[in-house]
Amino acid sequence: MTRASIPVGQIGDYEIKQLKIFKTVADCGGFSAAETELNISRSTISIHISNLESRLNLTLCRRGRAGFALTEEGSVVYDATIKLLGELDDFRNTINSLDTQLSGSLTVLFSDTISLDNRARIPDVFRRFSKLAHEVYLTSEVARMTEIERMVMSEEADIGFIPYHRSLDGLEYQHIYSDHCFLYCSRDNPLYDLHEDELSDEIIDGFPVVYAGMKTQENINGHLANMNLKATAYNYESRLALLLSSKFIGFLPENYAQPYVESGELKAIAPDRRFYTLEIMAITKKTSTVNKVRSLFIKTLLDFYHEH
Structure with missing residues (x-):
């Protein structure tokens, strides 16, 4: 190799495209044979190869009466191209398979x-x-x-x-x-049959309440501030058991309580003012x-x- 070494610099998509064309020409043994494989004209192939040679400052192949042949430099570039394209394929396959190989x-x-x-x-x-x-x-x-x-x-x-x-x-x-939570009592609870006009804040706040037993949002704490906190049940299932005992009232998500409301086992108390929203x-x-x-x-x- 007699040419002075010039750094190639960054290899981009265009150079990779040219290298793929060069590899196909080498594999096919000439420009004419590569036309069908690449589906582009011989003149276009020639332009790409010439541009690649200029980019690399190398002569990659001989073409003429004696036929097509890679130069010594072209053989080195051909081998390097095979390695580069193979690594690109490996990279692509690795990325594409990440989701399925987790x-x-x-x-x-x-x-x-x-x-x-x-x-x-x-x-x-x-x-x-x-x-x-x-x-x-x-x-x-x-x-x-x-x-x-x-x-x-x-x-x-x-x-x-x-x-x-x-x-x-x-x-x-x-x-x-979002969960909308209301205050509930059970069918055997004395508050169940009271009319809305009879359910004063004083009566509601005086009845024993079961609650989560922890500090939560301010809007929830505001509801509990004046209530008669008498039992703790963090989970809805255990809270529901205490509500169904009829000895306590307490807040539940509307969606969770709905089947028991439909069966008549639970009833919302003062739903117009005793409710809050959970996100x-x-x-x-x-x-x-x-x-x-x-x-x-x-x-x-x-x-x-x-x-x-």
């Missing part, structure tokens, strides 16, 4: 009844995610929302679903749906570290909600 684990935590709430569509989200990442080991548990926050922050869990009650700097929040959120940790499994689950979740 492995590892994913831990998802739910507060109370969110996992089976029809508005969250969690079984559908799990079904779609499992098709995309069938090698991922899934863990799904129910926990108190403060415990869910702690575990997501410490990366013991990947994603949590909780009622929004505060904003923590280390967490990201994605709204899922149900999906929470993840703010981090610069890429977690492909978690990212795929969140994308699956958001895509599903967007479609429905």
Whole structure:
């Protein structure tokens, strides 16, 4: 090789296209034979090869009466081109297969009844995610929302679903749906048969109340401030059991209480003024570290909600 070495510099899409044409010409043994393979004219092929030679400051092939042949430099470039195109294909295949070759684990935590709430569509989200990442080991548990926050922050869990009650700097929040919560009593409760005009705040606030037993949003605390707090039950199921005992009243999400209202076992008390709204959120940790499994689950979740 007699030419002075000149740095090639950045290789872009155009140079890669020229290298592909050069490889095809070499494989076909000439410009004429490559016309059909490339579906471009011989003159266009010649222009591309000439431009590539100018770009590399090399003579890659001889063409003339003696036929087509790679130069010594052309043979080196040909071998390097095969290696480069092979690595590009490997890169492309790796990226394209990431979603289908994911492995590892994913831990998802739910507060109370969110996992089976029809508005969250969690079984559908799990079904779609499992098709995309069938090698991922899934863990799904129910926990108190403060415990869910702690575990997501410490990366013991990947994603949590909780009622929004505060904003923590280390967490990201994605709204899922809203819950409207009303105050309920059971059929055997003395408040059940009282007319709305008889349900004064004094009477309501004097009756024993079961509540979550933790500090929550200000609008909830405002409702509880003057009430007769006599029992604690964080989970809706255990709270419902105390309500059905007829000895307590308490707040429940409308969607959760609806079947019991329809059967006559529960009744909303003063629904025009004794209610509040819970925003149900999906929470993840703010981090610069890429977690492909978690990212795929969140994308699956958001895509599903967007479609429905």
